[in-house]
Amino acid sequence: MKHLVLASLFASAIALPAMADYTIIAPANPGGGWDQTARTMQQVMQEDGISPSAQVQNVPGAGGTIGLAQFSSQNKGNPDALIVGGYVMVGAILTNNSPVSLKDVTPIARLTGEYEAIVVPAASDIQDMAGLVAKLKENPGAVSWAGGSAGGTDHIAVGMIAKAAGVDPTKINYIAYSGGGEALAAILGNQVTAGVSSLGEFEAQVKAGTLRLLAVSAPERIEGVDAPTLKESGLDIDLQNWRMVAAAPGLSDEQKAKVTADIEKMAKSENWQKQLSDKGWMDTYLAGPEFDAQLEADVTATQAILKDIGLVK
Amino acid sequence: MSDFRPEPQRRPDWAALVIAVFLALVAGVMLWDSARLADLGGYSGVGPASVPRVVAYCLLGLAGWTALAAFRGDFPEREPQNPSPILWIVAGLAAQLMLLHIAGFSIATGILFAFTARAFGKRNLAMTLPIGIVFAFAVWVIFAKLLMLHLPPGPLEHLFFPGG
Amino acid sequence: MGAFDFLMQGLATAAEPMMLLYALIGVTLGTAVGVLPGIGPALTVALLLPVTYRLDPAGSLIMFAGIYYGGMYGGSTTSILLNTPGESASIITALEGNKMARRGRGGPALATAAIGSFVAGLIATLLLAFLAPSIVQIALKMGPRENFALMVLAFVTVSAALGDSALRGLTSLFLGLALACVGIDQLTGQARLSFGVPELLDGIEVTTMAVAMFAVGEALAIAGTRVQADESVTAVKGSVWMSRKDWARSWKPWLRGTAIGFPIGAMPAGGAEIGTFLSYATEKKLSKHPEEFGNGAIEGVAGPEAANNASAAGTLVPLLTLGLPTSATAAIMLAGFQQFGLQPGPLLFATNPTLVWGLIASLLIANAMLLILNLPLIGLWVKLLTVPKPWLYAGILLFATLGTIGANPSSFELGMLLGFGVLGYVMRLFGYPIAPIVVGLILGPMAEQQLRRALSISQGDWTVLVQSPIAATLLALAALALIVPLILRARGKGQVLTQMAGDED
Structure with missing residues (x-):
């Protein structure tokens, strides 16, 4: 058995590549969402023979902008290089004044995404979104929001809520935590008024009854989730924290089509679908011109809200 | 120094x-x-x-x-220092830094290995350099190929693992 | 079935020969990768996780547990023998452990680390198994102000590692705090001290800094020393094993380290390194041989190592009961659990008892396997010190740079390694202690963020910092730890003024 393990390790390691041999850049440290996406892609691509010796390389830093910059400068015209990214990158490019943007790579497809959820501790006297908005209007400083790092999706969501409710977005009392876990602890421990994070972070707690789910940022109700959308609550917000894969800049149309086909094959595979459901990720696959348009819209909207919050001049 | x-x-x-x-x-x-x-x-x-x-x-x-x-002269006495070994190690690290992405992990790290050995008294670079490169290459094979750690490959690595 | 039956059932599964073999492979791989400077348990687990995917759930769970423990123990080995801590939690181990190794007592140092880790792992895993739900309720009471108070306490206790000169110790600490300011301010997204260099936006990586300061700085300092010919290394002086006296001096620190490390690991903002700082300070205060601290006191290895391992098990409390990953390692473990269809959360113990108890049993078995594998190997590890210096240090620098390149293959990171290595050398040359600068880099951002969060929630009211009983108690403890030694010294020998002026020796 030990032999088997080692043998299979070895086989996968030294098998000579017959097909595309992708190197997937995860512009983050091991363990985060982008790294997991990249490693899941690697696994599916290896197992399904799309790219038998796909590799993952971590280039962490500054909301993915370091990885993005390195990727776009070092891989011009390289059809075997991929980078994982996501909505957080859109904000990070703006707040960090990154010289490189998503225009400097070739976005291929959106793979998965999560909607934002707004929760309060079960012991809170706030029962619904209207209650929370009322408090916010009364005294924005008294409503403390726990979420991820400044300028990230969670912060943007709070800014959008304030703006939609007619409250000055610069007046929000947003408490940035380093990760979903720490923010969740602050909410569960009744340290803050409300919490904002991706739905998956809160789902188990909501089911267990320790958190009250007020609303989700989806355009329409999500199956199996007992909560109204923000739109239903009178706040016109549709925000998805998506993850995507992009290829190197300067590819020919042929090369781009080949990469897109490989990614589509992966995203439609049973193996990938199983991985998504195991990990609780939503399949929000979107490619081609539709994805490009969506990306464009997201960039414009994000720039506007970051200016309103005061993070981007 | x-x-x-x-x-x-x-x-x-x-x-x-x-x-x-x-x-x-x-x-x-x-x-x-x-x-x-x-x-x-x-x-x-x-x-x-x-x-x-x-x-x-x-x-x-x-x-x-x-x-x-x-x-007031309150600082402790400093031990006399040999500048040349220090410079060899710093040079080794700098060489590795500059060559890593051009010559690949094994050659760049082999140079660091040999320079460090020289700093500690093994002066014969004609012997230590090949040893260093072979050792670094073995390390590269284990970590980059078996454990999938990304260590930049260079000509030497491509020679043995074309396409890798 | 009660908890105990589940545990027994899990142990029975995990004790099958095949499972033991997986545990052995996991521990071996974990140790092998974990010994590399700069590769801590988080990266070790991330690298080796795919290996476990190829097995059935029970098998992969146990191999995973083995990798985890192996990765942690591997870091201590190099800290002790070569003064090159691979991660922040083993920096304190290097302080005393390496001094022991240099005096030919590397064997007992490794043994007390291994056995201490085992004892702490055992107790902490059992605490995790039976008390997790109640512990987590207490841990959740730790908000920003309580965490800030804890950081203040940690800062005060760091003075234990400041060395013999207040001036040089504080300078080192404040240089660390200055470096800690580099990068994007997490609470407002503003870039500080990064001068438009994108690589600096995420701040200075603690592992790079630690590896540079310890491994590279050490190599430079030893290479530069003129009188090196007559200094022959004594790999082993006396027994490789712990003597009766070593045992007598180790068992209490093990237990105290466990008691300190476990709750701190369970706190959302804990972090294993804080437990090791507090444990070291406690041992120094309680020791009958305080003069040995700084020269290789076995308590200074036993306590922090136990605290480190106990806090690793403590991290699993919020992870398993709430689904909260509170450290990088925990985040990767979460990814690992999901692979086994385990969704950590408040209902996990109720909905998925077989897997949870299987995991706990696996941790127990892997912990024991680590001890069985490593105790006989101590003799071999110690031999590492007899490797001739040119090869030894060439190898250390090779692996130190391998760790840095593997974590982030950027020239900038290697440049930092070189720069901080030279800084570490200069600091050694002028008698500045190394640990405080790294400690400042770790604790600085934590303390700052917690303080600002607490004040933000209170809307600028500073009195909240003392309004919670936990925070007030911790701050009072910190004040006592700061003031009492000063009073004692003033009454004793009137040394306060000399202390203030600079040197004690």
Whole structure:
């Protein structure tokens, strides 16, 4: 058995590549969402023979902008290089004044995404979104929001809520935590008024009854989730924290089509679908011109809200 | 690194004075940088510039203290140093840094290995260099191929693992 | 079935020969990768996780547990023998452990680390198994102000590692705090001290800094020393094993380290390194041989190592009961669990008892396997010190750079390694202690963020910092730890002034 393990390790390691041999850049440290996406892609691509010796390389830093910059400068015209990214990158490019943007790579497809959820501790006297908005209007400083790092999706969501409710977005009392876990602890421990994070972070707690789910940022109700959308609550917000894969800049149309086909094959595979459901990720696959348009819209909207919050001049 | 000799008593310790100046410089840079930050303290009243400012003032105080200690000769005696081994190691690290992405992990790291060995007395580079490169290559195979760690490949790695 | 039956059932599964073999492979791989400087348990687990995917759930769970423990123990080995801590939690181990190794007592140092880790792992895993739900309720009471108070306490206790000169210790600490300011301010997204260099936006990586300061700085300092010919290394002086006296001096620190490390690991903002700082300070205060601290006191290895391992098990409390990953390692473990269809959360113990108890049993078995594998190997590890210096240090620098390149293959990171290595050398040359600068880099951002969060929630009201009983108690403890030694010294020998002026020796 030990032999088997080692043998299979070895086989996968030294098998000579017959097909595309992708190197997937995860512009983050091991363990985060982008790294997991990249490693899941690697696994599916290896197992399904799309790219038998796909590799993952971590280039962490500054909301993915370091990885993005390195990727776009070092891989011009390289059809075997991929980078994982996501909505957080859109904000990070703006707040960090990154010289490189998503225009400097070739976005291929959106793979998965999560909607934002707004929760309060079960012991809170706030029962619904209207209650929370009322408090916010009364005294924005008294409503403390726990979420991820400044300028990230969670912060943007709070800014959008304030703006939609007619409250000055610069007046929000947003408490940035380093990760979903720490923010969740602050909410569960009744340290803050409300919490904002991706739905998956809160789902188990909501089911267990320790958190009250007020609303989700989806355009329409999500199956199996007992909560109204923000739109239903009178706040016109549709925000998805998506993850995507992009290829190197300067590819020919042929090369781009080949990469897109490989990614589509992966995203439609049973193996990938199983991985998504195991990990609780939503399949929000979107490619081609539709994805490009969506990306464009997201960039414009994000720039506007970051200016309103005061993070981007 | 020059040769430091213990200074006679009651004369300023020039090296320690340099440290004091360095600390003051660090403090100055921090104060300059924090002055440029927008004050986004928000509701806490403690903004992004506050902590760097406090640290900078403490460093200024420590710079003064260091200068005082330098004039009083309070610093411990320093052991005499050999500059050449230090330079060999620094050169090895610098060579690895510059060659890593061009020559690949094995060759770049092999040079570091050989230079370090030289710093510690193994002077024959004709022997240590091949040993270093072979050793680094073995390490590369284990970590890059078996454990899938990304270590930049170069000509040598491509020779044995074409396409990898 | 009660908890105990589940545990027994899990142990029975995990004790099958095949499972033991997986545990052995996991521990071996974990140790092999974990010994590399700069590769801590988080990266070790991330790298080796795919290996476990190829097995059935029970098998992969146990191999995973083995990798985890192996990765942690591997870091201590190099800290002790070569003064090159691979991660922040083993920096304190290097302080005393390496001094022991240099005096030919590397064997007992490794043994007390291994056995201490085992004892702490055992107790902490059992605490995790039976008390997790109640512990987590207490841990959740730790908000920003309580965490800030804890950081203040940690800062005060760090003075234990400041060395013999207040001036040089504080300078080192404040340089660390200055470096800690570099990068994007997490609470406002503002870039501080990064001068438009994108690589600096995420701040200075603690592992790079630690590896540079310890491994590179150490190599430079030893290479530069003129009198090196007559200094022959004594790999083993006396027994490789712990003597009766070593045992007597180790068992209490093990237990105290466990008691300190476990709750701190369970706290959302804990972090294993804080437990090791507090444990070291406690041992120094309680020791009958305080003069040995700084020269290789076995308590200074036993306590922090136990605290490190106990806090790793503590991290699993919020992870398993709430689904909260509170450290990088925990985040990767979460990814690992999901692979086994385990969704950590408040209902996990109720909905998926077989897997949870299987995991706990696996941790127990892997912990024991680590001890069985490593105790006989100590003799071999110690031999590492007899490797001739040119090869030994060439190898250390090779692996130190391998760790840095593997974590982030950027020239900038290697440049930092070189720069901080030279800084580490200069600091050694002038008698500045190394640990405080790294400690400042770790604790600085934590303390700052917690303070600002607490004040933000209270809307600028500073009195909240003492309004919670936990925070007030911790701050009072910190004040006592700061003031009492000063009073004692003033009454004793009137040394306060000398202390203030600079040198004690």
